[in-house]
Amino acid sequence: MDFSLTKKQQELIESVKSMAAQEITPFALQEEGIHREKMLISLARMNLLCPTVPKEFGGLGLDLFSTALVVEELAAVSPGLAAIVAATLHAAEPIILAGNEQQKKEFLPLLTGAQAGAAAFALTEPEGGSDLNIISTQAAADHNGYLLNGCKDYVINAGIARFITVVAATDMFKKKASLRIFLVPHHAAGVKIEEIYHTSGINLAPVGRIRFADVNIVGEHVIKSREAGSGYLLLTQTFDVGRALVSALAVGIARAALEEALNFAENRLQSGVPIKKHQAVSFALADMATRIEMARLMTWKACWLIDRGGDYSVASAMAKLASSTIAQEVTCLAADIMGARGYIKGTLIEQLVRDARVLSTIEGTNHIQRMVISSQL
Numbered sequence: 309m310d311f312s313l314t315k316k317q318q319e320l321i322e323s324v325k326s327m328a329a330q331e332i333t334p335f336a337l338q339e340e341g342i343h344r345e346k347m348l349i350s351l352a353r354m355n356l357l358c359p360t361v362p363k364e365f366g367g368l369g370l371d372l373f374s375t376a377l378v379v380e381e382l383a384a385v386s387p388g389l390a391a392i393v394a395a396t397l398h399a400a401e402p403i404i405l406a407g408n409e410q411q412k413k414e415f416l417p418l419l420t421g422a423q424a425g426a427a428a429f430a431l432t433e434p435e436g437g438s439d440l441n442i443i444s445t446q447a448a449a450d451h452n453g454y455l456l457n458g459c460k461d462y463v464i465n466a467g468i469a470r471f472i473t474v475v476a477a478t479d480m481f482k483k484k485a486s487l488r489i490f491l492v493p494h495h496a497a498g499v500k501i502e503e504i505y506h507t508s509g510i511n512l513a514p515v516g517r518i519r520f521a522d523v524n525i526v527g528e529h530v531i532k533s534r535e536a537g538s539g540y541l542l543l544t545q546t547f548d549v550g551r552a553l554v555s556a557l558a559v560g561i562a563r564a565a566l567e568e569a570l571n572f573a574e575n576r577l578q579s580g581v582p583i584k585k586h587q588a589v590s591f592a593l594a595d596m597a598t599r600i601e602m603a604r605l606m607t608w609k610a611c612w613l614i615d616r617g618g619d620y621s622v623a624s625a626m627a628k629l630a631s632s633t634i635a636q637e638v639t640c641l642a643a644d645i646m647g648a649r650g651y652i653k654g655t656l657i658e659q660l661v662r663d664a665r666v667l668s669t670i671e672g673t674n675h676i677q678r679m680v681i682s683s684q685l
């Protein structure tokens with residue numbers, strides 16, 4: 309095992325850091341999304357909206373490990389921006405894994421280069437996100453493809469996605485066993501953004517409800533799983549990647565909280581000394597740093613396994629479970645260290661507490677991660 313980063317990875321981190329310091333950090337506390345477009349252009353200029361897209365389709369062709377390094381850096385400055393990137397990576401993953409040449413040529417270049425945009429992954433429905441057996445979005449076969457009907461909820465990048473990767477059942481009697489993944493251009497007739505929510509955190513990322521009413525999906529826009537009935541398998545493989553990326557996002561949020569609390573603790577005087585000199589505070593900082601290191605190593609292991617094509621479902625679920633929990637604990641500890649400031653709207657730490665809150669819900673709730681892990685014990 310080698311924990312050192314390659315020269316290329318170090319340079320990648322440095323280039324993201326330097327771009328972020330100039331073009332993202334100055335606007336990161338303004339959550340309303342007014343700077344979103346500008347930030348996406350900055351990412352596109354560096355081809356970072358979907359860095360896993362292979363070079364032949366215009367991407368950087370990064371492995372997941374290097375991509376996780378990018379996501380951590382982005383999350384450390386803007387968790388909402390990192391969520392936009394993670395959702396785009398999730399939407400592209402089924403195409404990269406199982407798409408045919410035509411699908412790759414048509415959809416992946418939309419996420420690369422200076423004109424790149426985001427993509428969305430749509431699985432959750434108003435009736436539920438955890439139970440795939442109650443999925444009600446249906447893709448009914450018709451003469452030249454499928455007719456898509458249904459509603460997807462809480463979709464990141466709703467309204468800004470160039471295309472939506474939609475999970476639907478092709479047989480309402482079989483539901484989970486008949487799942488297929490469909491690629492729906494954002495402008496397709498019958499696609500309607502019904503609502504964009506006011507979320508508690510990751511505010512830069514638009515999260516919304518999308519209705520599909522008699523949307524015609526041509527046969528070329530269906531990802532053909534290699535074996536019949538293996539749409540579910542492809543879905544779980546993309547979740548493994550998505551969970552590792554959420555884990556990286558969690559590490560970035562936790563790291564930002566630690567840096568903020570540490571800086572405060574070194575400068576805030578109480579009883580005549582910086583509060584970092586009080587053991588209660590310095591031990592809390594030590595615990596935070598230790599937990600972040602645990603989360604990062606678990607994230608790296610999951611990505612490393614995925615890049616090598618090993619057995620990675622449990623590693624990915626464990627990383628997501630641990631890192632999201634750690635990010636929530638660390639942001640709260642950081643807010644405590646900052647006293648009253650940690651509770652004031654408009655401060656970084658108050659924002660990070662809200663950002664971290666969603667991590668135990670997205671990409672399968674942490675209850676679902678525990679089910680994945682315990683089923684393999």
Ligand SMILES: Cc1cc2nc3c(=O)[nH]c(=O)nc-3n(C[C@H](O)[C@H](O)[C@H](O)COP(=O)(O)OP(=O)(O)OC[C@H]3O[C@@H](n4cnc5c(N)ncnc54)[C@H](O)[C@@H]3O)c2cc1C
Binds near residue numbers: 429464674
């Ligand atoms: C900000 C945000 C962004 C999101 N982005 C996306 C996105 O881009 N695409 C997308 O498809 N979805 C997205 N989601 C939806 C998210 O994936 C779902 O919220 C999540 O899967 C849970 O589904 P649910 O909210 O319907 O809760 P439910 O499935 O109704 O679950 C409610 C509670 O019951 C628990 N529970 C359910 N079943 C079980 C069980 N069998 N055993 C134990 N506990 C159980 C859950 O863990 C949870 O605590 C997003 C959500 C949020 C808040």
